[in-house]
Amino acid sequence: MTNIALPENIEKLKAYSSAKSEKLTGNTWLNANESPYTRLLEMRFDNLNRYPDPQPEAVIEGYARYAQVEQSNVLMTRGADEGIELLVRTYCEPSKDSIAIFTPTYGMYKVTANTHNIAINELSQEQLANEDTDALLPAIGEAKLVFVCNPNNPTGALQPIRKVAALADKLKGRAIVVVDEAYIEFCEDKSCVELIKTFPNVVVLRTLSKAFALAGLRVGFMLASESLLAPIRKVIAPYPVSTVVAQIAATALTSDALTQMRRQVSILNLAKKKLIQWLQNSEFVNAILCGEGNFVTLQLTDKQFVQQAMRQGLIMRPFVLFGEDNWLRISIGNEQELKQVETWLKQCQVTEEVS
Structure with missing residues (x-):
């Protein structure tokens, strides 16, 4: 272990905790505001022995x-x-x-x-x-x-x-x-x-x-x-x-890629509206922050519902907001991924009724 002293500001620094910082296990990832779309590329490189253009x-x-x-x-x-x-x-x-x-x-x-x-x-x-x-x-x-x-x-x-x-x-x-x-x-x-x-x-x-x-x-x-x-x-x-x-x-x-990007954005914005409707119809959601972006941030009635989702492999981003620890951010995924969110919301209700 090094004995070199750190600057005081680095010693006290609290690192940023990204959505990928925690080693979570799941099969549906709606915690990092990523796009659900993938890109397939075929490329050849015959000049990697040269330094790149600083500003291509x-x-x-x-x-x-x-x-x-x-x-x-x-x-x-x-x-x-x-x-x-x-x-x-x-x-x-x-x-x-x-x-x-x-x-x-x-x-x-x-x-x-x-x-x-x-x-x-x-x-x-x-x-x-x-x-x-x-x-x-x-x-x-x-x-x-x-x-x-x-x-x-x-x-x-x-x-x-x-x-x-x-x-x-x-x-x-x-x-x-x-x-x-x-x-x-x-x-x-x-x-x-x-x-x-x-x-x-x-x-x-x-x-x-x-x-x-x-x-x-x-x-x-x-x-x-x-x-x-x-x-x-x-x-x-x-x-x-x-x-x-x-x-x-x-x-x-x-031009073609930009057209595709805008088409995907339109699909995600429509999917977001559908997700908001599901959340509005859930009695286990206290509040919804209906802002812009490819995510919805909401307040649950009980933060234990997040743990239930994680056990099902559905990974979303819990937050402490406004001094309360029952906030959750859901990234807008594809139709199949958001159906899993809908299923989870319904199961939250079943769990609550049984208990």
Whole structure:
């Protein structure tokens, strides 16, 4: 065992617990907001002896076309998580600066800040939704980065574009507004990407993990003004994306692939409506957060029902939300997978009646 002392912030760091952190056993996986669709690829590689293009041209061109921005406004990263880390590492000075977040929200904002010894100004999702911009500013304080997960994970809450624009306007010259749009394909017309053309302090994070059904590829994008991205280009690793990843990502951005992605999103959105109906009809569901994204977050009357589901091989994501431990997030799967959720809900009722 090494005797080298850790920095205090790392010693105290609580690691992010992803849906795949726990070694669970199951046959239906609805816990990580993954797409139920698979992609079959046939590819040949005869140049793996060479280093890859740091920012592969075909991918940058394809994503710029898809997002309707200039290629100079696109930076490819190893998942949106690397985008979060790069922003904190580039724009925040350890032990001096802070970020602002609106909780409950995606846990990697907090973990990344703690890793770099950056303070956290914590506001609530309720404040973000209900207070005007001027009222938010005192709590945001001197934060260098303001993270708005939109749609928010795990609540699904979606802030209107005008609210994000107002926030960016008030923070011009003071802070960067980071709009995390990991789930935006499920409500495509609500994207804030147009704001990067007006506000030099807005950055939009995107991913191929959700709607594009490529979670295993670990591909993300930062969309922002050239001036905002310029210092990040100095900080990012020299070869962040492998040749294999780049070629697969390029195929996902072709016209036919985008049409298929949007078709799958439509199917998943319809399936989500059906799941919500089942949950609304269950007397063992206290509340449903009917937000956007490929998931539904709900509160059960009893958290023991989650253990019952796990015994059946149905793996969903339990949460502690608003100080209560009986919350559950269900990813939207295919028809067969969601039928298992329906069966589980009915069996919860049988168990309750027998007991």
